[in-house]
Amino acid sequence: MGSTNPMKHTLVALVEDKPGVLTRMASLFRRRGFNIESIAVGHSELPSLSRMTIVVNGSANILEQVRKQLSKVVDVVKVIDVTGDNITVRELALIKVRATSATRSEIIEIADIFRANIVDVATDSLTIEITGDEDKVNSLLNLLRSFGIKEVARTGCIAMLRGSTTRAEEKKAKAADQGQGLV
């Protein structure tokens, strides 16, 4: 019944824009004592539907169970586990880093290498906006650490299957719900 080793999973859900849908979904993780690493929600291409990306740690078989229970939530149109699939994952982070006249140009240089933007400049700090997968954001954070990080805000990941996505999503969700994904 799948692997029991915990690993990071990325779930993508299409949900109706209704109060309570987020609570219902979060509650299915909470009751198992799972910590959601990140959750990002916003409008989708369809009116009154939102797309949600949830990153959570857990073993594959338990997560498959959770995924199926998430699919049962009436306001959830579909949920797929895209872990290990060919996906594009992006996260946006704002990083406020300490900057003096001596370090400012070095910080800007680092930001440039990461194709990050400086979005705010103050006498003793710089705010950097970076977009990328989690590793990229983490690497930049690591490099900036020695300058002194004052504040970090991250959006959490959003993910999308590559290629003709909606069809791919549809197929995947159907197969999993017929139970085929399981045997």
Next chain:
Amino acid sequence: MKMTGAQIVCESLVKEGVEVIFGLPGGAVIPLYDTLPHYPQLRHVLVRHEQGAAHAADGYARVTGKVGVCFATSGPGATNLVTGIANAFLDSSPVVAITGQVARSFIGKDAFQETDITGITLPITKHNYLVMDVDVLATVIKQAFHLARTGRPGPVVIDIPRDIFMERTEFHYPDKVELPGYKPTLQGHPTQIKKAAKLLNEAERPLIIAGRGVNISRAYAELKQLAETAQIPVVTTLLGIGCFPESHVLSYGMVGMHGMVYANLAVNNADVILAVGMRFDDRVTGKISAFAPHARIIHIDIDPAEIGKNVRVDVPIVGDVKMVLQALNKLISPTTHTEWIRQLDAWRRERPSTEIRDSDSLLPQYVIRKIYEITKGEAIIVTGVGQHQMWAAQHYTYNKPNTLVSSGGLGAMGFGLPGALGAKVGCPDSIVWCIDGDGSFQMTIQELATIVQEQLAIKIAIINNGYLGMVRQWQELFYKGRYVATPLYCPDFVKIAEGYCLPGLRVERREEVVPAIEQAMAHPGPFLIDFKVEPEESVYPMIPPGATIAEILEEPKQKAKAISDSTKLRVSNI
């Protein structure tokens, strides 16, 4: 035509074919109750505690297959429903609970009698609604009934602020529901059904485990056809009891913790198991790793989340039992399994499981057997939770669907009396017996008043052992007989009956059993019998929690063995 929110609720209930509502009013729902007299087709049954309303709606739903409806006021009224809602949720019972809420402008301010009931019931409902706009009220009610009764049924809560009941809008009842996220799969996948047919046709020792899904789907005829065509023995879960006639030659009774030895041996030795509309509860499987070790498992369930949840499944089929079995039956070839059936019959002869020993004392099993004989197996039996519940499952023979009504998944003591009330309202022409424990009965005893007020001819048998018997049994078996907090002081139930103005009898001796039951049956109204039974009788067979069939306990003399370390209690709840 413009209508008030309260009128819209009533009109919508009428449109949904609702005939009865179980409830109790309060401030937030007075406007709703004020409208009820204008709808004489909606019968209101006034309970004495809202838990009773939810259980009654549930009991009504189980015997009729229709949606059960209950009303409660905001705050304490709504929270009192919670156990009943959880009960309906765990046993997939279609219930719509309508609760009043404080007026919109007070919501979120800890106003008088405000509780966040949609928040509280979120994990125990199939879905719930807080209605913030009178214009969506009709649509919400339409959706709620649709959700409650279709797919895997379940309870739905509709929380309606007081001011919405009084606001007016144009009433228009939608004829279609639009729920993009809700599309239950009914038709099984043809490839999977083919695989299942192949497995069954080639099986040497096939077995069907039938559950409540068969009752829900009313697939009795299809199940019977399958079993008879391919000569497949049938066992059931507690909640599947009655979906296949227990007197049928192919019926081998209930499986699981307190199931028949031969039923469990059948599971243990089968080479192909067809699980229909059951969810492999831990009371059924025991130790998962040792469950059905030789079997390939076909699992038919309407809920994809049930498949592969507890046991490995070889052929999953998501769909409605009735439709899947219809398709499957077309692919099943007539055959026999004489050897296998002979083996099961031998096990049944050797280890009959439900023999009642000779005893001078009043045995609970004997009482239930006599109720069976006198009602000719025609009654609807509604139970509390505990030993009496298991004896009612074991010693009454159920030949008709939905004739055992019992709290399985939640195991909620107190379900018995209000559950019976709901069942009797739903099936007024059936004989309804509430077989209750002395402990369980005291949890919802107040519904005696409802039964008398409504003149419901329910017959009540209290299996009075002076204990929270099932817990006492565990203490005896697994806690070296330390009876902490299980001996039970009980009131004089006959006097209680008298206080509520229904006739009551006490039975302490064997020979009084039959005349008492006959007297109860002859009486046109409700009747209570307090059976003072052997206090320390235990339920057998029993597979200790988390154990295997090899560790099954059958005879009282084996009790001592059970206390050994090998069967020490695995953390589990009663």
